[in-house]
Every structure is written in C-alpha cells, then in structure tokens.
Amino acid sequence: MRRPRSVRMLEELGRVRLSEHFFMRDFLYSEIAAIHGLANVPDDPELAIAAGTRLCTELLEPLQARFGRIAIRSAFRSAEVNAFGNEKGYNCAANAANFAGHIWDRRDADGHMGATACIVLTRFIPYYEATGDWEAMAWWVHDHLPYDDLEFFPRYAAFNINWREARRETISSFIPPRRGILTRPGMDNHAGRHDGAYAAMLAAIEARA
Numbered sequence: 702m703r704r705p706r707s708v709r710m711l712e713e714l715g716r717v718r719l720s721e722h723f724f725m726r727d728f729l730y731s732e733i734a735a736i737h738g739l740a741n742v743p744d745d746p747e748l749a750i751a752a753g754t755r756l757c758t759e760l761l762e763p764l765q766a767r768f769g770r771i772a773i774r775s776a777f778r779s780a781e782v783n784a785f786g787n788e789k790g791y792n793c794a795a796n797a798a799n800f801a802g803h804i805w806d807r808r809d810a811d812g813h814m815g816a817t818a819c820i821v822l823t824r825f826i827p828y829y830e831a832t833g834d835w836e837a838m839a840w841w842v843h844d845h846l847p848y849d850d851l852e853f854f855p856r857y858a859a860f861n862i863n864w865r866e867a868r869r870e871t872i873s874s875f876i877p878p879r880r881g882i883l884t885r886p887g888m889d890n891h892a893g894r895h896d897g898a899y900a901a902m903l904a905a906i907e908a909r910a
Contacts, residue, residue, distance in 0.1 A: 705742050714742065717750055720757035722765060728753060728776035728818060733786045733793075741782045743806035749777060752805045752816035756864040760846050761818065764862075767845075768906065769824040774859050776818040778803040801865055802850075815849060815865030821857045828905045829858040837902035839872045839883055840895040 705711040715726030734741035743749035765771050778786070778793070783804055786793030793799065800807040801815030808814050825838055835858045842848055842862070849865035853874040871885040884891045 704744050704746065711742060714746055719750065719754045720762050723757040723761060725750065725753065727773055731775065731778060731782055733789075733791055734779075734782050737785065739779070739782050739785060741777065741779050743777065743779060745806040748808070748814060749806040749816075752801070752814045752864070753777070755814075756816040756818060756862075760848060760862055760864050761820070763846055764820075764822065764842070768822045770822075772821040772823055774819040774821055776803070777805050777816070780804055780807060802861075802863055809865070811867065813866035815863060817850075817861050817863040819854075819859055819861045821859045824906055824909070825902075826857050827909060828902050831905075832901075833876075834902065835860075835874060835876050836879075836883060837899040839874075840898040841902070843870065843872060843884065844895055844899075 705714050715724065715729065717725040719725060729741055731739075731741040733739065761771055778799070780796055783793050783799050784796050787795050793803070796804060796807075797810065799817075801809035801813055802817040805814075805816040822838065828837070829835055835853045838858065838860070839851055839853060842851060847864070847868060848862055848870065849868045850861070850863040850870075851872045852861040853872075853876055854860065855876045858876070869886065870891070872883040874880055874883060882888075
C-alpha cells in the first residue's frame with residue numbers, strides 16, 4: 702500500500718480494521734497537523750497497519766473488554782508531524798526516540814516495529830480523581846498485558862501505552878508526587894504479581910457499573 706495522496710486513498714487507509722473495535726482512522730487525528738496544515742499519514746502504511754494491529758489486538762482490546770470505552774487522546778504521528786512538534790516544543794520527543802512509538806511506520810534503532818497510543822479509560826476517571834491512585838491501573842496492565850512501556854499523565858490519568866516487538870516493561874509517571882520510574886526490569890518490584898495494588902480499584906469500578 703502506497704502513502705495516501707488523495708482523499709480516496711486516505712479513506713481506504715482509514716477504513717482498515719485493526720481489530721474488532723478499532724479502525725485506522727481512530728488513530729490518525731493530530732492537533733498539531735490540524736492547526737498547522739500538515740498531513741498526518743504514514744509513509745509506510747503497511748508497517749503502520751502491522752504495528753497498529755498488534756497494539757490494538759494485544760493491548761487496547763483487552764483493556765476495553767475489562768474496563769469499558771477507551772478514549773484515544775493521541776496516537777499515530779507521521780515523521781513530519783512529530784519532527785515539527787519536537788521543533789516547536791509540543792511535547793513530542795525527537796523522531797529517533799519516537800520510532801516504533803508514536804511514529805508507527807518506522808522501526809526503532811534495533812529494527813523492531815512498535816506503536817503507541819495515548820489513551821484515557823473513562824471508567825477509571827472517578828476512582829483516580831477520588832484517590833489519585835494511578836498506580837493501580839499501571840500494575841493491572843503490568844500483570845495482565847504484554848506492554849512495552851507505560852507513561853502516565855496528570856489529567857484523567859491518561860497514559861501512553863506502547864506495544865513493541867522487544868518488550869522492556871517500563872512504567873513511568875509525570876503525576877506528582879511520584880514522578881519518575883515506577884518499575885523497570887531489574888527493580889525489586891518488577892517480578893511477581895501485584896494484585897493487592899489494584900484490588901480496591903477493581904472493586905470501586907465494579908461498584909459503579
């Protein structure tokens with residue numbers, strides 16, 4: 702599949718079904734692209750589709766099945782859009798750091814494909830706003846899903862969730878007072894189960910269902 706260069710080609714790309722509930726169109730919106738008139742479309746659609754399919758089937762579908770609707774805050778960025786966002790200080794990492802991350806259609810330096818989406822779990826918001834406990838969701842994902850990297854943000858406990866061929870299983874946060882690394886390989890808290898860390902969250906979410 703070639704890079705879309707017409708409305709019809711972009712329509713066809715957007716209609717690609719990545720998993721049961723997610724289509725490629727769900728991941729193509731970018732505020733940076735919309736405001737600055739840039740085309741947020743992949744140069745290598747086949748690689749973007751392959752990586753996005755794994756993100757959706759292995760991470761987003763299980764999350765939605767367990768916790769309900771996922772709101773996508775940001776996801777795919779073209780190399781052009783990401784580079785522009787980095788240059789302008791729009792919280793975009795440099796392109797090389799975002800290959801196999803937000804830039805789905807580029808492999809990382811080790812040749813691995815990957816894809817990132819920044820998401821909000823709407824049923825998690827009331828628990829998070831009442832308790833500030835973002836770590837509960839982090840540990841649930843850690844125990845149940847084959848993620849590569851998680852990054853949590855203060856508003857609504859939105860988080861970047863990354864699928865990658867080579868998993869690192871690193872969790873970090875920008876939420877005070879515990880900014881920084883929650884876990885990564887080699888840390889004492891990385892191995893084993895963490896059921897106690899999210900039991901209260903699950904009970905609270907089920908009580909509101």
